[in-house]
Amino acid sequence: MNFDWTKDEAELIKRVAGLWDEAALADLAALETAALETGDGSDLAALTRKQIGRLAEAGAFAVAVGPSAKAETLRWMALMENVAQASGSLLLAAESSVRLFGGLLAGWGGGPLANLLGQVVSGEAIGALALSEPGGNQPQTGGRTQGRKEGDGYRVTGTKGFVANGPMADMIAVSGQVEGKTAFFLVQPGQEGVKIGPRMATLGYNGLAVSTLDLDHAFVPADRVIGPLADDEAVRFLHTVQDLILVAASLGVMIRTHNEANAYSRTYHRGAKPIYSHQEVRFKLADTFTLMQTSQLLAYRAAWFQATGEKEAPVLIHAAKVFTAEAAEKVSSLAMQILAGRGYVMGNPVERGYREAKFAALAGTTSEVARMSIAEDVLRRFPVA
Amino acid sequence: MDFALTEEQVMFRDQVLKFAKKEIAPRCQEHDLKAEFDWEAWRKMGEFGLLGLHFPEELGGGGADVMTSVLAAEALGEAGVDGGLTLSLGAHTYLCADTIFRHGTEEQKKRYVPRLASGEWVGCMGLTEPGAGSDAASLKTRAIRQGDAWVLNGGKIFITNGSIAQVAVIYAKTNPDAGHAGISAFIVEKGTPGFSVSRNLHKMGCRTSPTSVLSFDDCVIPAENLLGVEGNGFFMSMQTVEWDRSTLLAPFIGAVAFCLERSARYAQERVQFGRPIASFQAIRRKLADMKIFMEAARSLVYRIAWCKDQGRPVNHLEAAVAKLFMGDWSLAPANDAVNLHGGYGYCHEYDMERVFRDSRLAPIGGGTSEVQRVLISRLM
Ligand SMILES: Cc1cc2nc3c(=O)[nH]c(=O)nc-3n(C[C@H](O)[C@H](O)[C@H](O)COP(=O)(O)OP(=O)(O)OC[C@H]3O[C@@H](n4cnc5c(N)ncnc54)[C@H](O)[C@@H]3O)c2cc1C
Ligand SMILES: Cc1cc2nc3c(=O)[nH]c(=O)nc-3n(C[C@H](O)[C@H](O)[C@H](O)COP(=O)(O)OP(=O)(O)OC[C@H]3O[C@@H](n4cnc5c(N)ncnc54)[C@H](O)[C@@H]3O)c2cc1C
Numbered sequence: 001m002n003f004d005w006t007k008d009e010a011e012l013i014k015r016v017a018g019l020w021d022e023a024a025l026a027d028l029a030a031l032e033t034a035a036l037e038t039g040d041g042s043d044l045a046a047l048t049r050k051q052i053g054r055l056a057e058a059g060a061f062a063v064a065v066g067p068s069a070k071a072e073t074l075r076w077m078a079l080m081e082n083v084a085q086a087s088g089s090l091l092l093a094a095e096s097s098v099r100l101f102g103g104l105l106a107g108w109g110g111g112p113l114a115n116l117l118g119q120v121v122s123g124e125a126i127g128a129l130a131l132s133e134p135g136g137n138q139p140q141t142g143g144r145t146q147g148r149k150e151g152d153g154y155r156v157t158g159t160k161g162f163v164a165n166g167p168m169a170d171m172i173a174v175s176g177q178v179e180g181k182t183a184f185f186l187v188q189p190g191q192e193g194v195k196i197g198p199r200m201a202t203l204g205y206n207g208l209a210v211s212t213l214d215l216d217h218a219f220v221p222a223d224r225v226i227g228p229l230a231d232d233e234a235v236r237f238l239h240t241v242q243d244l245i246l247v248a249a250s251l252g253v254m255i256r257t258h259n260e261a262n263a264y265s266r267t268y269h270r271g272a273k274p275i276y277s278h279q280e281v282r283f284k285l286a287d288t289f290t291l292m293q294t295s296q297l298l299a300y301r302a303a304w305f306q307a308t309g310e311k312e313a314p315v316l317i318h319a320a321k322v323f324t325a326e327a328a329e330k331v332s333s334l335a336m337q338i339l340a341g342r343g344y345v346m347g348n349p350v351e352r353g354y355r356e357a358k359f360a361a362l363a364g365t366t367s368e369v370a371r372m373s374i375a376e377d378v379l380r381r382f383p384v385a
Numbered sequence: 386m387d388f389a390l391t392e393e394q395v396m397f398r399d400q401v402l403k404f405a406k407k408e409i410a411p412r413c414q415e416h417d418l419k420a421e422f423d424w425e426a427w428r429k430m431g432e433f434g435l436l437g438l439h440f441p442e443e444l445g446g447g448g449a450d451v452m453t454s455v456l457a458a459e460a461l462g463e464a465g466v467d468g469g470l471t472l473s474l475g476a477h478t479y480l481c482a483d484t485i486f487r488h489g490t491e492e493q494k495k496r497y498v499p500r501l502a503s504g505e506w507v508g509c510m511g512l513t514e515p516g517a518g519s520d521a522a523s524l525k526t527r528a529i530r531q532g533d534a535w536v537l538n539g540g541k542i543f544i545t546n547g548s549i550a551q552v553a554v555i556y557a558k559t560n561p562d563a564g565h566a567g568i569s570a571f572i573v574e575k576g577t578p579g580f581s582v583s584r585n586l587h588k589m590g591c592r593t594s595p596t597s598v599l600s601f602d603d604c605v606i607p608a609e610n611l612l613g614v615e616g617n618g619f620f621m622s623m624q625t626v627e628w629d630r631s632t633l634l635a636p637f638i639g640a641v642a643f644c645l646e647r648s649a650r651y652a653q654e655r656v657q658f659g660r661p662i663a664s665f666q667a668i669r670r671k672l673a674d675m676k677i678f679m680e681a682a683r684s685l686v687y688r689i690a691w692c693k694d695q696g697r698p699v700n701h702l703e704a705a706v707a708k709l710f711m712g713d714w715s716l717a718p719a720n721d722a723v724n725l726h727g728g729y730g731y732c733h734e735y736d737m738e739r740v741f742r743d744s745r746l747a748p749i750g751g752g753t754s755e756v757q758r759v760l761i762s763r764l765m
Binding site for chain 1: 685
């Protein structure tokens with residue numbers, strides 16, 4: 001057992017932490033209100049690409065891409081926590097591109113796609129993954145999107161409800177089926193039969209571009225298709241990666257909102273004293289701190305289970321996802337209570353975190369589905385005596 | 386960072402679990418009902434080596450690391466051993482015997498540690514007083530040096546094992562004007578004239594562990610019964626907090642594991658509306674929440690144990706976080722376990738109501754949740 005970071009882990013974390021200078025933080029703040037693509041370098045696409053490029057340069061994408069790099073899950077979690085602390089939107093954009101889209105290519109993409117993987121990991125290209133579908137939460141297979149063989153490729157038809165990076169991606173991996181087997185079709189914006197919906201307005205993570213995606217008999221050449229696959233290992237892998245990303249997103253929300261409320265409570269005076277001097281305020285901070293630390297340790301432990309291939313890893317990851325998501329909602333809510341009116345006004349880290357917190361509980365494996373899956377495992381382990 | 390347990394640690398934990406399930410747990414309900422200390426279980430735990438796990442072998446201990454001690458304590462809870470017995474063990478081994486081991490002279494160690502480690506003698510620790518609970522440093526019990534002796538006057542309350550202990554580590558003021566630095570620790574043996582146990586308190590939970598009111602009425606003890614350095618007592622008592630946040634918390638985690646196992650099996654057996662209640666999502670949700678709590682709590686408590694094993698001073702902030710989380714978040718899983726068992730959960734035969742009552746101590750004993758919040762908000 002060792003609760004310290006190793007030297008390598010600590011160095012990587014430090015390198016990534018070093019990225020968030022004043023200029024970068026200003027960019028990340030701008031991201032939250034930026035228009036999608038204006039072409040003047042201050043738009044969402046340009047800002048996101050710039051920061052993803054900087055992350056790549058710092059070595060953030062040199063670890064944990066694809067199933068064979070599973071052993072690096074713990075240091076990946078630490079990295080993500082760091083990015084999430086700076087910006088949850090950037091975390092989701094970068095991870096959707098690199099560990100979801102890129103992870104799929106790394107594990108299941110053949111030779112012709114190696115080049116694309118290289119571009120994604122270096123930050124040159126942005127990827128997206130379209131898995132979930134309307135009317136079907138988190139399919140355990142490719143979903144209802146269908147690919148039919150035609151010449152040297154497939155005609156693909158289907159609808160995806162939410163695609164992070166959709167409006168700005170260079171390439172989107174779309175899950176579907178070919179004769180009952182899971183396959184992923186790589187499509188490009190502008191391609192015939194590929195309709196990327198307008199950027200959605202969302203409650204939180206306003207610096208993330210999300211859209212729907214419709215494929216209407218889109219032709220995808222065979223060298224842009226992963227599969228048909230013999231099993232659903234890839235889908236399971238992607239769900240796990242999604243859930244781990246959302247765990248980190250929740251940690252980011254907690255760190256930002258707790259830190260803000262803590263600092264505020266010591267400088268903001270009511271009467272002659274800073275509000276920190278009141279137990280009603282201070283004890284809330286004790287709770288937010290406790291939830292934050294407990295969440296961090298559980299997240300690291302779940303990541304370690306995944307890294308070492310422990311049998312209980314899926315249970316621990318679901319446990320971490322449920323716990324951290326709910327803790328983030330609680331922490332951001334208490335933090336807002338401390339900032340009170342100032343927290344409620346748009347444009348501060350606490351209201352932003354408050355809006356973002358909800359996402360982790362309803363995205364990826366929802367808290368309900370995660371709890372049912374944990375219970376399933378418990379019931380299997382303790383059958384009737 | 387690395388969360389691996391060693392093979393020996395896992396093996397020992399499994400041995401303790403098996404032993405406790407067979408030898409100890411079946412006795413607990415009866416003793417809880419009678420609110421009676423279980424001497425037979427105590428003897429068996431002593432024989433198994435559980436009462437002095439971490440002491441060196443030459444003092445009758447098992448030479449185990451702190452992590453192993455935590456895992457053993459967790460395994461006792463998981464086996465279904467009641468919170469009273471694990472509380473008695475905690476107060477005996479970690480609050481009393483360990484304080485003598487850490488601060489005692491060679492003679493004191495030789496006289497007390499082997500007898501306590503084997504379970505031949507029972508130990509207790511007296512810090513809390515009727516007027517000094519959370520603010521322990523305001524204690525009033527007085528120790529005055531008279532020639533070759535110390536004379537103790539005062540009273541203690543809520544002292545685990547008080548009525549069954551041969552050895553008590555007692556904190557008293559040696560210099561009332563020196564604040565924290567005016568507190569010292571003493572060893573008082575049962576039978577010392579002037580030392581008496583006036584009564585045991587009736588409690589809602591942890592009922593097999595006697596909780597006693599102690600009186601010192603011109604109680605004369607030899608000068609050599611001063612434990613450690615005069616004036617160092619408060620610091621010593623704060624050191625025991627490190628145990629309080631690791632080995633004394635671990636049984637509460639184990640108790641949730643016990644609830645989880647019992648509840649999962651019961652839910653698959655119990656049929657209502659023509660199907661096992663395990664088929665209802667509301668039941669499954671409770672099982673999931675118990676599991677989630679358990680895993681969250683483990684990391685916190687293991688971190689304290691690991692820290693101690695590294696020989697590092699325990700980080701008081703981390704210790705308070707562990708205590709607060711265990712205290713305030715452990716009640717929900719026990720509550721859920723009662724409800725999952727329906728009316729049976731409310732009745733004694735099904736253990737769950739006992740676990741529920743026992744776990745209510747978590748946010749009080751060894752420092753209340755409010756006090757943890759004071760500490761956390763100060764240290765963070
Ligand atoms: C901003 C945003 C970005 C996203 N980005 C992506 C992306 O890039 N790629 C992608 O693939 N997906 C993406 N998603 C989709 C996201 O992962 C889904 O929202 C999530 O999987 C939940 O699916 P759903 O919204 O269809 O909810 P539903 O499945 O319709 O669930 C509705 C409710 O019913 C509950 N429920 C469902 N089944 C059960 C059950 N068996 N037992 C108990 N309760 C149940 C759910 O927990 C939930 O509370 C994104 C979503 C959003 C909002
Ligand atoms: C079963 C049991 C076994 C025990 N075993 C031992 C033992 O072996 N040895 C021993 O020495 N002691 C023992 N104790 C005592 C235990 O440590 C104390 O009960 C505990 O520290 C609280 O003290 P108190 O009961 O006097 O409560 P008080 O300190 O009177 O507290 C009353 C309430 O006020 C709150 N409060 C106090 N100060 C503050 C503050 N600053 N801010 C906000 N709220 C505050 C508390 O949180 C609590 O809610 C035991 C207690 C029990 C119940």
